[in-house]
Amino acid sequence: MSDIKKSWWKWLAIGLVAYTIVGGMLLEVPRLVILNESIRNLYFHVTMWFGMIVLLTASMVYSIRYLSKQDMSLDIKAVEFANAGVLFGLLGMTTGMLWATYTWGEPWSGDPKQNSSAIALLIYMAYLVLRNSLNDEQQRARISAVYNIFAFAAMIPLLFILPRLADSSLHPGNGGNPGFNYYDLDNKLRMVFYPAVIGWTLLGVWVASLRVRIKEVSLKLIDNR
Amino acid sequence: MDNALNLRFETMVVKEVKSLFYKELMLEWRQKYALNGILLYTFSTIFICYLSFNIKNTGISHLTWNALFWIIMLFSATSAIAKSFVQENQNRMLYYYTLASPQAIILSKIVYNMLLMWVLSLLAIVVFSVVLGYPIDDHGLFFINLILGSLGLSTTLTMISGIASKAGNNGILMAILSFPVIIPVILMVIKISKNAIDGIDRGESLDEIITLCAINLIVGTLAYLLFPYLWRS
Numbered sequence: 001m002s003d004i005k006k007s008w009w010k011w012l013a014i015g016l017v018a019y020t021i022v023g024g025m026l027l028e029v030p031r032l033v034i035l036n037e038s039i040r041n042l043y044f045h046v047t048m049w050f051g052m053i054v055l056l057t058a059s060m061v062y063s064i065r066y067l068s069k070q071d072m073s074l075d076i077k078a079v080e081f082a083n084a085g086v087l088f089g090l091l092g093m094t095t096g097m098l099w100a101t102y103t104w105g106e107p108w109s110g111d112p113k114q115n116s117s118a119i120a121l122l123i124y125m126a127y128l129v130l131r132n133s134l135n136d137e138q139q140r141a142r143i144s145a146v147y148n149i150f151a152f153a154a155m156i157p158l159l160f161i162l163p164r165l166a167d168s169s170l171h172p173g174n175g176g177n178p179g180f181n182y183y184d185l186d187n188k189l190r191m192v193f194y195p196a197v198i199g200w201t202l203l204g205v206w207v208a209s210l211r212v213r214i215k216e217v218s219l220k221l222i223d224n225r
Numbered sequence: 226m227d228n229a230l231n232l233r234f235e236t237m238v239v240k241e242v243k244s245l246f247y248k249e250l251m252l253e254w255r256q257k258y259a260l261n262g263i264l265l266y267t268f269s270t271i272f273i274c275y276l277s278f279n280i281k282n283t284g285i286s287h288l289t290w291n292a293l294f295w296i297i298m299l300f301s302a303t304s305a306i307a308k309s310f311v312q313e314n315q316n317r318m319l320y321y322y323t324l325a326s327p328q329a330i331i332l333s334k335i336v337y338n339m340l341l342m343w344v345l346s347l348l349a350i351v352v353f354s355v356v357l358g359y360p361i362d363d364h365g366l367f368f369i370n371l372i373l374g375s376l377g378l379s380t381t382l383t384m385i386s387g388i389a390s391k392a393g394n395n396g397i398l399m400a401i402l403s404f405p406v407i408i409p410v411i412l413m414v415i416k417i418s419k420n421a422i423d424g425i426d427r428g429e430s431l432d433e434i435i436t437l438c439a440i441n442l443i444v445g446t447l448a449y450l451l452f453p454y455l456w457r458s
Contacts, residue, residue, distance in 0.1 A: 067454050122405040131402060133392045144392050146451045147402065150384060153447050154406040157440055162409060 009202055016199025020047075041099045042189060043196040048092030051201045053159075055085035055208065056124070058179045060152040063145035075141035076215050077208075078148060079131060084208040086124045089199075093117060112163040113171045119158055123151045130191075234365045241329030242336065249337040259308065259339075267301040267349050271331050275356040287360050287422050294353055295415050298346055299378070299407065306382040307399045310390035327456035331448055343374035362424030370417045373434070377410035377441050384448040386457050413437040448458065 018146060024043040035130040059081035066074040106193070130147055134140035163171070253260055257401060274293055285293070345415055350359075350371070361367045385403040392398055413433050420430045 067451075073382075119405050119408050121404055122401075126401045126405060130388070130392060130398065133398055139391065142454055143388055146455050147388050149451060150388075150444075152408060153443055154381075154409065154440075157409045157436065157443075162412060163437060 003033040010206055013199055013202035015205055016195045017203055020044075020192060020196040020199050024076050024196065027192060029189055038099060039189070040094060043192050045095040045099055046090060047089050047193070047196045047200045050197045052085050052088040052092055053205045054201050055081050055088060055204050056062055056152065056155070058208075059085060060203075063148040066141060066145045067149075070138075070142075072137070072141060073212075074218065075145065076219075078145060079128075080208045080215065081210055082127060082148065083211065084204045086121065086128070087207070088120050088204055089124070092107055093121070098186065111171060116158045116163055121157055121173055127151055135207060232250040238326060238329045238332070241325045242333045245325060245329055245333035246337055249333060253341075258430070263301060263305045263345065264348065266304060267297065267345060268352055270297050270300065271349065271352050271356065272383060278357075280357060285357065288419070290360055290418050290433075291358070291415060292424060294350070295374075295411060295418065298342075298349065299411060301345060301376040302342055302348070302382055303400060303403060304396075305341060306379065307386050307389065307422065309334050309338060309383060309386050312340060320414060320457070327453040328449055330456065331383065331387070331452040335380050335392060335445070335448065338379035338383050339376050343377050346371050346375055356362065361418075361422050363421040363427070366427055366430065367418060367421040369434075370414060370421060373409070373417075373437050373441070377437060377444070378407065380441055380445045380448055381407050384444070384452065391455060409440055410437065413440070 020043050024040050048188075059078050062074050062078035062081060065071075067079060093114075100109060100111075100114075101107045104111075127144060127147055131140055131144045134143060274297065278289075353359075382403055385406065386399060389399040389402055413436055417430050417433050417437070420433075
């Protein structure tokens with residue numbers, strides 16, 4: 001019983017993701033030119049980006065907390081949340097490229113948001129390479145925490161400011177295009193979209209927490225040997 | 226009481242920054258090979274570009290000129306600033322640790338690198354214009370842009386070079402850590418300089434200039450706040 005109480009959010013994640021998949025495929029969506037039925041990708045593509053931002057923000061917060069507390073478990077959390085964020089970023093990019101192939105005509109059209117997100121992924125892959133290049137545990141934790149915070153701050157203008165300054169963008173809400181809200185995020189879409197954001201994000205947190213537990217257990221095994 | 230203490234800390238940092246900055250200048254002046262090395266690096270890169278684009282017969286568009294200039298500046302900056310923590314050996318680092326606050330060290334290095342980048346970019350633009358032409362219309366904006374660009378390159382790259390120097394300091398690490406982080410700065414700088422080439426009304430570049438200043442400010446503040454954690458090890 002206490003297990004269920006403690007892991008209520010995991011059940012919520014399963015429920016919401018299941019609802020997203022079933023509801024996202026079957027519920028009625030508005031008919032729009034070009035987009036047609038592919039609008040359903042909104043529940044899978046856009047939600048990945050929301051999830052990624054949340055996970056990477058969590059990673060940065062854990063890095064800040066590591067610097068102030070010097071607790072190794074916080075470092076493990078920071079890296080695993082970054083890992084999950086990168087996974088979500090890759091999935092978001094793949095779903096976006098699939099969507100773009102059928103709506104914009106090509107998988108990569110040099111859209112400012114596409115470019116920015118590719119750069120953001122480069123930053124976090126650099127973070128993971130940096131971690132691998134350091135051998136001392138304490139030093140690895142501290143230096144990668146510094147880079148993590150630094151990189152996150154560099155990513156903010158990349159994801160939120162530069163695409164809006166760009167002259168032209170194919171994404172809604174940028175470069176003079178109206179936002180999704182303006183014309184097609186109607187109530188039918190919202191009914192699935194918001195639960196989908198929460199569901200996928202919770203799933204990401206779950207993945208990250210599982211990996212944190214695996215790492216902690218393996219660290220304990222090494223210590224006991 | 227607390228205020229007075231803060232004020233004393235600030236004046237102390239300013240003093241330390243000043244003397245560390247002079248130390249950097251003196252050191253560079255005494256071992257001129259590093260300075261000459263980076264100058265030669267930039268000049269030979271420019272010359273290679275000149276030869277490989279076969280300018281005499283084809284010429285290059287303004288767009289290419291602009292991108293080429295800033296890419297050369299980016300690479301020169303990366304190799305110039307990468308050495309800012311390498312040249313200090315372990316023992317001397319320890320000596321600084323006892324003498325100065327980490328904030329003073331990072332600030333003095335940023336100021337020094339900014340000056341270095343600014344001088345380097347001025348010399349580079351002279352050589353660059355000799356071989357590849359000088360299409361700029363709005364000189365004032367272009368030189369303001371050079372200053373802002375040098376500041377942006379120096380703040381970001383100095384911090385990254387501090388990180389890379391703790392991680393065994395290989396050139397690859399410096400590049401992969403800094404390139405994605407520097408892209409916003411480079412994009413803004415390239416845009417402003419394109420506007421300067423076309424001689425567009427300065428009001429048009431205001432958005433980019435403000436964004437560039439904001440990025441510089443954020444990165445500078447973060448370097449100031451985070452460097453002490455890096456320095457401790």
